Amino acid sequence: MKTAESGAVVMPLYSDEDVVRLRKLVREELAALGFGIVDQTKMITAASELARNTLKYGKGGECHLGKLNESPKIGVELVFTDDGPGIEDTALALTDGYTSGGGLGLGLSGAKKLSDEFHLETRLGEGTTVTIRKWKFS
Amino acid sequence: MERIPILRMGSLLLVTIQVDMHDRLAMTLQEDLTDRIVKDRAKGVLIDISALDIVDSFIGRMISNTAAMAKILDAKTVVVGMQPAVAITLVELGLALEGVSTALNVERGIAMLAQRE
Numbered sequence: 001m002k003t004a005e006s007g008a009v010v011m012p013l014y015s016d017e018d019v020v021r022l023r024k025l026v027r028e029e030l031a032a033l034g035f036g037i038v039d040q041t042k043m044i045t046a047a048s049e050l051a052r053n054t055l056k057y058g059k060g061g062e063c064h065l066g067k068l069n070e071s072p073k074i075g076v077e078l079v080f081t082d083d084g085p086g087i088e089d090t091a092l093a094l095t096d097g098y099t100s101g102g103g104l105g106l107g108l109s110g111a112k113k114l115s116d117e118f119h120l121e122t123r124l125g126e127g128t129t130v131t132i133r134k135w136k137f138s
Numbered sequence: 139m140e141r142i143p144i145l146r147m148g149s150l151l152l153v154t155i156q157v158d159m160h161d162r163l164a165m166t167l168q169e170d171l172t173d174r175i176v177k178d179r180a181k182g183v184l185i186d187i188s189a190l191d192i193v194d195s196f197i198g199r200m201i202s203n204t205a206a207m208a209k210i211l212d213a214k215t216v217v218v219g220m221q222p223a224v225a226i227t228l229v230e231l232g233l234a235l236e237g238v239s240t241a242l243n244v245e246r247g248i249a250m251l252a253q254r255e
Binding site: 016020027045052104106109110113 | 158159160161162163191192193194195196198199221222223224226227230231232233
């Protein structure tokens with residue numbers, strides 16, 4: 001784990017164990033910032049879904065975890081990046097129940113529902129970046 | 139290899155998940171449980187998830203599939219001890235855990251399974 005220029009923590013995502021490590025890190029960070037148990041659980045679950053996507057479809061990548069401060073609210077941002085094949089049809093990929101990989105099709109759509117902000121950027125042949133945020137009033 | 143222990147209590151199998159499961163571990167548990175249902179001629183499976191901080195779509199699917207497989211093998215599955223925040227998150231995620239019976243704690247779960255015998 002290394003600290004990025006922006007002060008974000010960077011977690012590599014190349015194995016199942018990395019996904020578990022990320023879940024633990026997200027819990028610790030959100031708990032330290034005073035997020036309640038339900039928000040913690042939602043964000044960890046969203047992180048788990050996106051980390052699995054990074055691993056499975058993006059062939060590995062990383063997650064940047066950063067803190068946000070827009071007084072009077074504070075937040076946490078998770079940015080998942082991979083150099084995978086990209087997503088051809090983002091609207092379809094965001095549909096509940098759609099899967100190209102034999103899963104339940106709740107990864108992207110689930111992460112979107114469980115976070116306060118969701119942003120997806122993808123380029124075919126270059127990779128995908130998914131950003132999620134969770135806010136709370138300090 | 140890392141494994142989640144499965145205990146036998148009479149005709150029941152009891153699994154207490156006490157670690158944050160990665161995906162391979164969840165799949166191994168599913169296979170081990172179906173094997174044990176047949177080997178031990180189990181009539182019921184009790185899965186205690188009270189120590190689980192999250193249930194995401196993968197683990198949720200593993201639980202649903204295990205219950206479905208157990209049913210085909212003539213065993214009933216009850217999931218006990220789900221934390222309230224996990225239940226809230228699962229519903230928001232759109233994962234209803236269909237076909238899975240739940241109980242608040244191990245005691246009630248065992249009572250549910252005992253009714254069946």
